[in-house]
Amino acid sequence: MDFPGLLAQLLNGVQYGLLLFLISSGLTLIFGVMGIINLAHGSLFMIGAYLAFLVARQWGTVWLALPAAVVGGILLGLLLERGLFRHFYARDHLDQVLLTFALILLFEEGRSLMVGNDFYSVPVPALFDFSVPITSGFSYSAYRFTVIGICLALAVLLFVWIERTKMGAIIRAAAEKPEMVDVLGIDARGVYMAVFALGTTLALVAGVLAAPLYSVYPNMGDGFLIISFVVVVIGGLGSVSGAFWSALVIGLVDTLGKAYVPKVAGLAVYVLMAAVLLWRPSGLFGQQRT
Amino acid sequence: MTQARSMLPRTRYGRIGLALGALLLALVPPFAPSYYTELGTYAMISAMLALSLQLLVGCTGLVSLGHAAFYGLAAYTVYLITPANQGLSILITLPAAVIAAGLAALLVGSLSLRTKGFFFLMVTLAFGQMMFFLFHDTKLGGGTDGAFLSRPILSLFGWEMQLNRRQRPMATYYVALGLLVAMYVGLVLLLRSLFGRVLEGIRVNEHRMQALGFNTYRYKLAAFVIAGLLAGVAGHMWAMHRGFVNPELIGWHRSAEALLMILLGGLGTLHGPIVGALAYTGLTELPQVMEEWKPFASIFNSIGLPKVGAFLQPLSERKLLLEGIVILLVVLVLPKGLSGIGMPRWLRDRIGGRAPARMTPASAAEVRPNG
Numbered sequence: 001m002d003f004p005g006l007l008a009q010l011l012n013g014v015q016y017g018l019l020l021f022l023i024s025s026g027l028t029l030i031f032g033v034m035g036i037i038n039l040a041h042g043s044l045f046m047i048g049a050y051l052a053f054l055v056a057r058q059w060g061t062v063w064l065a066l067p068a069a070v071v072g073g074i075l076l077g078l079l080l081e082r083g084l085f086r087h088f089y090a091r092d093h094l095d096q097v098l099l100t101f102a103l104i105l106l107f108e109e110g111r112s113l114m115v116g117n118d119f120y121s122v123p124v125p126a127l128f129d130f131s132v133p134i135t136s137g138f139s140y141s142a143y144r145f146t147v148i149g150i151c152l153a154l155a156v157l158l159f160v161w162i163e164r165t166k167m168g169a170i171i172r173a174a175a176e177k178p179e180m181v182d183v184l185g186i187d188a189r190g191v192y193m194a195v196f197a198l199g200t201t202l203a204l205v206a207g208v209l210a211a212p213l214y215s216v217y218p219n220m221g222d223g224f225l226i227i228s229f230v231v232v233v234i235g236g237l238g239s240v241s242g243a244f245w246s247a248l249v250i251g252l253v254d255t256l257g258k259a260y261v262p263k264v265a266g267l268a269v270y271v272l273m274a275a276v277l278l279w280r281p282s283g284l285f286g287q288q289r290t
Numbered sequence: 291m292t293q294a295r296s297m298l299p300r301t302r303y304g305r306i307g308l309a310l311g312a313l314l315l316a317l318v319p320p321f322a323p324s325y326y327t328e329l330g331t332y333a334m335i336s337a338m339l340a341l342s343l344q345l346l347v348g349c350t351g352l353v354s355l356g357h358a359a360f361y362g363l364a365a366y367t368v369y370l371i372t373p374a375n376q377g378l379s380i381l382i383t384l385p386a387a388v389i390a391a392g393l394a395a396l397l398v399g400s401l402s403l404r405t406k407g408f409f410f411l412m413v414t415l416a417f418g419q420m421m422f423f424l425f426h427d428t429k430l431g432g433g434t435d436g437a438f439l440s441r442p443i444l445s446l447f448g449w450e451m452q453l454n455r456r457q458r459p460m461a462t463y464y465v466a467l468g469l470l471v472a473m474y475v476g477l478v479l480l481l482r483s484l485f486g487r488v489l490e491g492i493r494v495n496e497h498r499m500q501a502l503g504f505n506t507y508r509y510k511l512a513a514f515v516i517a518g519l520l521a522g523v524a525g526h527m528w529a530m531h532r533g534f535v536n537p538e539l540i541g542w543h544r545s546a547e548a549l550l551m552i553l554l555g556g557l558g559t560l561h562g563p564i565v566g567a568l569a570y571t572g573l574t575e576l577p578q579v580m581e582e583w584k585p586f587a588s589i590f591n592s593i594g595l596p597k598v599g600a601f602l603q604p605l606s607e608r609k610l611l612l613e614g615i616v617i618l619l620v621v622l623v624l625p626k627g628l629s630g631i632g633m634p635r636w637l638r639d640r641i642g643g644r645a646p647a648r649m650t651p652a653s654a655a656e657v658r659p660n661g
Contacts, residue, residue, distance in 0.1 A: 031408075037408070091625070092557075093353075093408075094347075094353065094549075094553055094557065095553075095621055095625065097549070097553070098550070098553045098554075098617060098620070098621045099618070099621045099622075101546075101550065101617060102613075102614045102615075102617035102618040102621065103614070103618075104614075105610040105611070105613050105614030105617070106610075106611065106614040106615070106618070108610055109608055109610040109611040109614060112608075112610070113608075226415075226542070229412060229415075230412070230416075233408065233409055233412040237408060237409075263427060264423075264427070266419075266423040266426070266427060267419075267420055267423045267424075267427070270415075270416040270417075270419045270420050270423075271416075271420065273412065273413070273416045274401070274402075274413055274416040274417060274420070277405050277409055277412065277413050277416075278401055278404060278405075278413070281404055281405040281406065281409060282405075282409060283409070
């Protein structure tokens with residue numbers, strides 16, 4: 001195990017973890033505030049990645065996809081919240097599972113109708129298509145550094161929004177004790193729309209950032225969805241800071257596992273989750289909820 | 291809060307309907323092409339898996355996303371105990387597969403039942419995935435590609451049923467049907483017992499059951515183990531049906547599929563999963579039917595709108611689109627699933643299928659003069 005190799009894997013792990021945080025923070029907020037289990041969240045990530053692919057194919061660079069993901073994410077989130085999910089807040093969790101599963105199928109079929117079922121690679125933006133020398137003989141992809149930077153900036157913005165604004169206070173309250181928010185007479189409908197739009201946007205942005213790293217392929221959302229759910233339960237449902245730390249841990253465990261013990265790498269994440277939940281049945285940062 | 295409700299058919303006509311359904315299934319092999327016999331066997335295996343999961347999801351309120359682990363483990367057990375070129379008797383393979391699945395369920399259940407709700411779902415998923423990677427990444431059962439096995443044979447105390455290639459699918463079909471009916475009847479008896487009542491009580495309000503002095507953990511664990519045993523029956527039938535095992539049997543997709551069948555059929559009834567499994571299997575065949583018959587193209591051509599037909603016809607042959615639309619319609623229009631579709635009220639009242647206990651003296655008086 002050489003040192004530069006380890007450093008590269010550590011950076012890869014952090015970068016993967018931060019990307020997972022973008023997906024799972026929306027997932028955990030949507031569950032925490034509205035009580036919705038959104039299986040289609042992985043599809044939103046997939047949509048972001050294909051958006052990057054389409055933009056890159058059309059204009060040669062992936063950057064235009066970022067503003068498109070923000071605008072599109074907000075619109076799509078509002079549309080989904082108002083059109084579908086709003087009618088499912090009071091329904092059983094399993095109905096939500098069924099609804100969002102149907103959405104996965106429809107999104108995947110839409111993707112298949114529009115771009116087909118082939119693998120496509122997405123070029124790294126030319127501006128960052130070089131390596132940053134760190135020590136002699138070791139350098140690291142500038143694009144991955146950029147992804148780390150963007151993810152960290154978004155994480156900081158998210159924390160400021162949740163910890164320092166009035167709407168953030170309502171969100172925290174709703175995630176902790178939804179009945180109290182109702183009892184206090186707070187009209188949470190605007191908050192629901194904002195949270196949904198935010199979660200959708202973050203997933204789309206994560207997809208755009210991920211496209212040059214992992215290329216785009218059918219059902220790419222599935223793997224990211226399952227691993228994001230692992231992040232969400234380890235962190236504790238509804239806890240954004242929990243999601244942040246557990247995303248980093250999962251990113252590192254998965255990346256280092258795949259690099260150094262590939263035989264058991266698939267297992268590692270699940271063993272970790274089972275161990276954490278048997279030790280703390282509501283996740284690391286979660287509160288007991290029934 | 292969920293209402294307490296009986297999951298068993300409440301009217302005489304419900305029971306007759308179920309019996310007719312079983313009879314109809316029994317009539318498939320002699321009259322349908324062999325392709326449909328095999329499809330029917332597969333649908334009934336899925337129905338057994340979904341039915342075993344219903345004991346947890348619909349009856350006890352425990353949503354597991356790792357149920358296929360026990361199903362797949364049973365199929366792998368058949369593979370592991372069967373010598374290379376000689377099929378064993380079903381009297382050996384079935385108990386072995388079921389016991390292996392039950393032991394695994396005891397281990398997984400005793401740990402994962404420490405958590406609740408969504409966390410329980412994720413822990414069962416985790417254990418299911420561990421089992422998946424155990425068979426996926428090691429050479430224990432043929433690795434990623436899976437392995438072929440000699441199918442279990444139908445034999446009884448030295449007497450062996452001789453079957454040729456054409457007869458075997460039919461025999462497997464009837465074994466699957468027999469086991470499915472036995473499983474349903476067994477679960478009906480189980481749910482009618484005190485044990486079943488306690489499970490129902492746990493689903494509605496676990497704290498109240500604890501306050502009444504029930505050790506709910508033990509009841510949940512017993513339900514989890516029984517569900518694992520029954521999933522083992524389904525897994526054994528898969529091995530017997532296909533003569534092949536691969537890690538996909540264990541993976542979370544299969545667990546999710548079983549859950550989907552339950553939701554499609556309806557959470558509130560015991561026969562819901564069977565309806566859901568048959569409907570789901572039929573749904574996956576729908577694109578082929580659409581491709582063969584081309585209904586949209588012919589209908590729109592005949593009314594002079596060939597362009598609409600040309601647009602809709604290729605769409606109707608896409609599997610995921612059809613599945614997605616049907617599931618979306620079920621969840622939007624039929625909150626109780628497919629088994630929630632009842633007879634229209636006027637028809638039900640006319641044939642008077644209601645249980646007599648609910649009849650008031652007034653309505654009884656009304657009914658009597660007419661016989």
